[in-house]
Amino acid sequence: QNETDERALVKIQDGVSLQRDTLFLLNLRLRIQNRFGMIVHDQQELPEYDARVRRLRLRLDGYLLSPRIQYYVQLSFSQADQELDRSNTPQTIRDAILYYVFSEKLYMGFGQSKLPGNRQRVISSGSLQFADRSLANTTFNLDRDFGFFLYYSEKFGQQYFNLKSALTTGEGRNAQITSTGLCLTARLEWLPFGKFNNAGDFTEGDLELEKTLKLSVASGFSRNKNTNRTGGQIGFPLFERRTFTTYITDVMAKYRGWALQAEHFYRQLEDPITFGPGGEVAFVYKGQGFAGQFSKYFIPGWEVALRLATTKPDRSIKDVATRFDEYVVGITRYLRGHRVKGQFNTGYVDIYNSLGRRRDALVTFQVEFGF
Amino acid sequence: QNETDERALVKIQDGVSLQRDTLFLLNLRLRIQNRFGMIVHDQQELPEYDARVRRLRLRLDGYLLSPRIQYYVQLSFSQADQELDRSNTPQTIRDAILYYVFSEKLYMGFGQSKLPGNRQRVISSGSLQFADRSLANTTFNLDRDFGFFLYYSEKFGQQYFNLKSALTTGEGRNAQITSTGLCLTARLEWLPFGKFNNAGDFTEGDLELEKTLKLSVASGFSRNKNTNRTGGQIGFPLFERRTFTTYITDVMAKYRGWALQAEHFYRQLEDPITFGPGGEVAFVYKGQGFAGQFSKYFIPGWEVALRLATTKPDRSIKDVATRFDEYVVGITRYLRGHRVKGQFNTGYVDIYNSLGRRRDALVTFQVEFGF
């Protein structure tokens, strides 16, 4: 109508928001994770340091034309986030997805985003209670992919059901022209005792101090057809394409500051090992994995947490695969929920491979800071 | 004078604008192109998918000190935009140019920007009516370069003339220390029937529904001295430096929803083939190219478009070069002009080289989303 209609409402609450009625919303967020860690190998004299900017991300999300048409973009700039510790090709785009919201119960997405895989992977790296996700997650998680996503929720009494599914390329973030097989992922979540406060089924630790027991039990699978990477969407290149299925079951429970979460992975395929022209080996990690975390949150913002995780390679890859047993204790001081916190982790990893056993002890101090 | 003078006017219309009088303007824009395409090769059993974030860009432009001193920065983050499908060196900066506006008729630029080459290349990738530019454009366009740019406009009655010129390094975006030859580009545009509405001579399709016929005819050349890349500013490295000239003629006409555009390329040089130490070949595509598009726009926002494009290598490179014939039909649904739109393209490309003919059929669904 007149020029004031174009004026924006600028708010600062969680990040910076620029809004114009129901026509436009942009939330801007920045997030930094700085870490100083030490790794002591039991068969090596001197320790290594893991000291660096672990994550640095810029997020832009909101809506355009109508709150039904939403966007979500996340850019990452640290070396580890860009996967430059593994390859020469930087992966700056983590998320770039458009959503259309049909109703409160149903929305779909088109673009690049996290697959509805295991809970810990779907939880933002800014909402973890340890500095890193578990090694079972590292071995079996589905990561991000490009394609179509469909989310549906239903309520029966105080019970909630969430159905999450995706049809994607199967070759992960920022793939180039990709080949013939797609990937189908589906996951069903059941919340028998009502919703978690503040979406706590997707943040670690019970910072909300749930007054009644809250529980989410979920199960799903992802079938990746003709992928060319060892982990499907992630990992090193395979020498021959493989089709495999990953089955995931996980649970999250919270009550009065106590939180328990656990997840189980099972990856199944025929013939997991591929051979290169010179006899090199690249294989899919067929087998199982388990991770469990248990924590207690104390007012005004302290938390103690314990993690156990393990991976168990299938017999068919026992000569080439590595088995991990992970034990970590974490103490976290939350200053502004998960947004600003200091984390201290210590523990060790037993690594079993064809050469025998090695134990790495780890101490990590990490600061998460963001708005 | 007092603190309120430092306060900014925040507007949201096309993007987000932060303004302080005539002293400062920053426009912030974000743009995403997500695509799900399928390519069927006639000599291959299984199709390939072209499914990815094709473009993701952040633009910052405005003025500082005075509206005469302008800046324009565009960053790109997708793999294809960063040229990571062709090399290991990411090209994040697309544009980084400073302008000084002498008068309404004359302004100059210093920095990295698009060369005044063929019309379709100068049209923003966010204002195209197909998901990609033509293969003739791919083969012969001048892309971006670094140097000095000069733009001059003159009016005689209702006729407009635009003279656009550039003196640049000739070695393209983000080159390192570059060698001896520079590149001179010039282009003259003639608009005999007045200006297009809303700068429509540089957007595809007649979304403005021009009430009278509008026409722009343009011609220009670019002489690139001692370049070391097959396309001058773009392409693979040559084994020996070459000097060549590209001649471009193009036309755009719009009337009542109908739009016609066409462009012709002619690239001329002596001795287009260079040989590497092991007999490898890298060559400049000497020859001609043509692309034509024809479209009709319907209220409230539908468009049907047809494209024909072809390239014709010169006899001197007929043993090494590939010839393309491209046929595409496109249907576009515009939701907010070119800013938010859905595109459906289908067509095929005939590819002729020394091995014979191959036909690739393509189907592409693309969403453009930006503010």
Next chain:
Amino acid sequence: QNETDERALVKIQDGVSLQRDTLFLLNLRLRIQNRFGMIVHDQQELPEYDARVRRLRLRLDGYLLSPRIQYYVQLSFSQADQELDRSNTPQTIRDAILYYVFSEKLYMGFGQSKLPGNRQRVISSGSLQFADRSLANTTFNLDRDFGFFLYYSEKFGQQYFNLKSALTTGEGRNAQITSTGLCLTARLEWLPFGKFNNAGDFTEGDLELEKTLKLSVASGFSRNKNTNRTGGQIGFPLFERRTFTTYITDVMAKYRGWALQAEHFYRQLEDPITFGPGGEVAFVYKGQGFAGQFSKYFIPGWEVALRLATTKPDRSIKDVATRFDEYVVGITRYLRGHRVKGQFNTGYVDIYNSLGRRRDALVTFQVEFGF
């Protein structure tokens, strides 16, 4: 309390500021350096061009929760800034550091930032009076690193003392898991005649026209244990780890538009040369360096400056190292302090190595533009 509490104050003065009371501040800044330079080699017929976007940076800084908890993030996107002229791994993050301010006199940092090394390196590349830093700086500077930083200031009468120290990984920006030795850096600055106006001890040229003589004398060292790069935090990989110490002394004086700055480097280690398996050589530049600059600033914004710089390799590396003598004259037109300026430099570099002497003459025109 109510929604207006979440509203931000948007100011535009130096950059764009978004503020909410003492709870939140975000300053956003953008900076571009475009350059057109020519290099004439005395033993080569044709000149080379150094024409490109030299620097393009985005800065986000401010505080969160309290003005005591500060953050500083700087991203860089040009090829040279990302070190893509030397490697395939882009280095987008320049700074990502969190500060805790204990008092006016004491604050500490955790993250990635500039080490408290030589003054010219610590001065922002946006506050230099020449287009580039000196070749002595290039050879001996400490660059950035990741770790803990501690800054302490004390005042005795009109004398100020600044003690700056850092404990870092010693392997530079964005290193991966790093090895055993850390790096300790310390520096003491003495300002006998009071503070410089507008923090002028860390900008080049006397744009503030100091009414009384201002002086800063500083000395420091950096001991880098078991580094694997030729320059410690920067440079090419070494074939064997080395431990070395760099001693730095510098001075800055300003009075009525005159500015003098000088710095001396001395790098000391045993056995500076390392050999690769095929006999290749990578070495630490053991030896000395000196750089001096002298300038006069004239109202309304002109400056003339002169630079002399030299490096002197130690005898132990005289067969492999290069010696530089640099002579440059610069004329700068400041339009808005260091933020918007045009720079013209001309001079030459004498390069002495085992092949003899070469002279490169340089002419550079550079525009710095930022807010």
